[in-house]
Amino acid sequence: MEALPRDTIVDVLEERLREDILAGRHPVGSLLPPERRLADGYGVTRTTLKHAFGRLVQAGLLETRHGVGTRVRDFARLGGADLLPMLIRHSPDWIGEIFEVRRSIGALIAERAAERATPAHRAELAVRLAEVRAAEGGEGVQLADIEVHRALARATGNRVYVLLTNTLFNAYLPVRAALVSPFTDPESAYRRLEPVVAAVTAADRAAARAAAEEYLTETERLMMDGLRKKEEG
Structure with missing residues (x-):
């Protein structure tokens, strides 16, 4: 039998961030706090945070720009099915x-x-x-x-x-x-x-x-x- 997959810390963080975005705790259009502060707030490393960010960027919830930061995307206007x-x-x-x-x-x-x-x-x-x-x-x-x-x-x-x-x-x-x-x-x-x-x-x-x-x-x-x-x- 194939072992069931286990949630990693990245999986858990991705879900937490996603729920916080969809619930409006990180409003559409807002810049997320600096990575170090956000990582400390969630109790994870910056590397873990970057992996979770990557997934949420791919999902269309976040967008990251060098020198600007990570912003919550207007997914209701720009997102897909x-x-x-x-x-x-x-x-x-x-x-x-x-x-x-x-x-x-x-x-x-x-x-x-x-x-x-x-x-x-x-x-x-x-x-x-x-x-x-x-x-x-x-x-x-x-x-x-x-x-x-x-x-x-x-x-x-x-x-x-x-x-x-x-x-x-x-x-x-x-x-x-x-x-x-x-x-x-x-x-x-x-x-x-x-x-x-x-x-x-x-x-x-x-x-x-x-x-x-x-x-x-x-x-x-x-x-x-x-x-x-x-x-x-």
């Missing part, structure tokens, strides 16, 4: 806005897939859908369901839809375990998704959009219910 996983870790209420985008993008992808899918795409969709029915356990069904949506995105012939699909799934990875409700029963998950694949296979754009909207609305309701129950519990 790659920030969503860390924003959800900080504040799960982002999930509702992600689901709104999921509904609109998902319906459009299904419509485009119905219009553009090749025989190879349709064959792949049939295989992926069958894997949903055959999957075991909530997590297994959930992952199989995700692969159907990736296949739908590929069937559009537009690589940007594939990237958007990946982005949306990555966005709710931090709370994925709480969103397993629609996937605990493989047969039910299969029946919810089958009309989408059937409409795409039949090249019926209107039916594909309608089926996707129904699927996305129902699974969103189930996932949000599961998330609320976890928060209440």
